[in-house]
Amino acid sequence: MSTAIDTPPVTAEEVTAQGKARAKRGETLTGWAFAAPFAVLFVLFLVVPAVYGLYLSFTGETLTGAGSGLVGFANYGEALRDPDMWKSLGNTLWFTVLSTVPLIVLSLALALLVNLGLPGRWLWRLSFFLPYLLASTVVVMFWSWMYNPTLGLINGVLAKFGAAPVAWLQDPKVAMVSVVITTLWWTIGFNFLLYLAALQNIPEQQFEAAAIDGAGKWRQLFSIVIPQLTPTTALLVTLQVLASLKVFDQIYMLTNGGPAGKTRSIVEYIYESGFTGYRFGFSSAISYLFFVLIVLVALAQYKIINRRSAA
Amino acid sequence: MSDQLSRRGLLKAAAALAGSGLLVGCAPGASRSATDLSYWHLLTGGDGTVMAGLVDxxxxxxxxxxxxxxxxAWGPPYYTKLAMASAGGRAPDVAIMHASRIAGYAPGGLLEPWDLDLLAEVGLHESDFPARVWEKxxxxxxxxxxALDTHPFVLYYNTEHAERAGVTDALHSMKSPEEFTEIAAKLQKVTGKHGLSYGYLGDGSQMWRLFYTFYRQTGADMKLVPGQKAQVDKDAAVKTLTFIQSLLNDTIASRSGDGGTATSEFLHGESGMFLGGVWELPVLKDAKMPVDALPIPTLFGTQAAYADSHTxxxxxxxxxxxERRKHVYTMVAExxxxxxxxxxxxxxxxYQPVAHSAEYQALKPQSNYAGIPAYVNYDPDVWFTGAGSDFQNYFAENVQNVFxxxxxxxxxxxxxVARLNKLLDRPQPV
Structure with missing residues (x-):
């Protein structure tokens, strides 16, 4: 601390304030430096493409560079009038409903079962979670063989019971259900693990108190376990809905959108329009329409969760 | 205090270093020498081995x-990558493409034409190729x-079963759908399972190959011009589809055969005939089964065969x-x-000098169908058709339930057709 005669005396508080400001500036800079690698990648690979995609959606841009130039809202108009776009969107929503409900309910059931304290708990935990670690290609390999109408395991077992063979992936009536079953087997482990962790966090005293009050196991399930799991359920529903809406890999590899477009998801339609149909502008327009939908879903869920936690 | 600062300094330096390393990682690699040719293709399995041998x-x-x-990887992944590499101007020196995809690539400037004079220098002339193939x-x-080849959809048959059913001559001489069905029924009696194997389930290309063969045999054509309605012959199409449907009745052929099942069925002698591409031949030969092949017989009056070409x-x-371009001409000729x-x-x-060579003519059953290039039918010429294109998917989407x-x-x-019209109505992206 130094004071000069001509300048007004600097108080101790002022000095520390300056020092703090300087330290703070230094800290901010350091913070930015650490965030830089991520920030650069984020801007390069997310922000720039997203903004560029928005621009593309107003152009007639194609893979070959032909037909570029602004076309206004023509792509959006075409997309909104396109029956295939609506069909793919419908398929995606249908898949989301079909997959989210069992992925929540069944994973809770599995977690409850394991939490009962069965012998060999680690083995149960492992076997329910293991498929989640597999790559989508591997999962699809297994399942497309099992679904094979003539040589597949499933129809083989069905035949033992005298049932007629089912073309699991080729029959328009069951193809989507088959995709959902595969997805269920593959991804349920994640939800299961989160539920299991949440279950183990419920304080034991609550069960003791409930038992003293004469509550049975079912009563405890509905009055303690499920309410205590609400935050986990809300989180899982959010994650699940968003994951299901952007379904692509397993459908692309299992059915390639078939039969008759019955399993084509919106992301697959975007891929087809852009990469095999060459029309980047049109395909960007569909992705932005879809983006709006996802934002709306996310906002709605945010509202619901907020209202719950406020209540 | 000073201790902590220097630690921070160190970390800052480390972060800066990591960042710069990342940017350097984005720099393009060193350029290639003029004698290194890059060659992309989509040939795997047996074809891939042969091609690797040729390159070596x-x-x-x-x-x-x-x-x-x-x-x-064959199909959309390959063609998307090739188109993107060409659009960016950083394409390989030479690549394999199905002849049916040229209409989707050439108009957009993704391909460069071959120079006829340079071709003549390496000994390649128009007269060395079948006229229809050259034209495509x-x-x-x-x-x-x-063009490197023509690979049509053909008819294989089990010679032993054919002998026992007494249909060997009829297989070569049949001229109507009724005769085909009759032969298949006779073969079915011999095998006790199916008369014919044909895998199509979930595979639009397979459906299209058979459909287009018979459709063109009726004398019908399919012309697709952007901005106009698709010119098709619906009666011929219905006739063709009805005939195919009649074969897939679980007696003559499995109603829901996929590629793998159909091949294995034929391999194990559980059927007498097999409809497949010529590229299936190595698998059948390796199995040492009694097999012969011939062009799909003309059942509807006009000689026609679906095929594609690797080019x-x-x-x-x-x-x-x-300099590299010159080497490419030599490589292709060789x-x-x-x-x-x-x-x-x-x-x-x-390449006709090879096709007419004694060595090729001695190859059986390959030379049985060597005449196909004279009357081959490729996919209709428009940007969205061809091998591995969405066109064949759209076909499957609409007719798989017919099959x-x-x-x-x-x-x-x-x-x-409605789907085709929609595509024709859209702005052409190439």
């Missing part, structure tokens, strides 16, 4: 260059592709090295001259 043989001939092949390699009066193309490069090896994989060589026996042929075909 040409490299070993010490012609002043070394070609390195890059093999990519043209776009707008320029030559964009050099060599020059994808667009923003900087062309004349591969063509050795293409009798390629014929071992079932394909019909496009499965649950859909109405007319309704299925109408759905397909």
């Amino acid at each position: 043989a040409v490299n070993a001939a010490n012609l002043g260059f070394h070609a390195t092949q890059t093999v990519l 390699c043209q776009y707008d009066g320029k030559l964009y592709a050099i 060599f193309v020059l994808p667009r490069q923003s900087k062309v090295s004349p 591969i063509l001259k050795r293409s009798v090896k390629w014929a071992g994989g079932g394909h019909i060589p496009a 499965l026996g649950s859909g109405d042929p007319a309704a299925g075909f109408d759905g397909f």
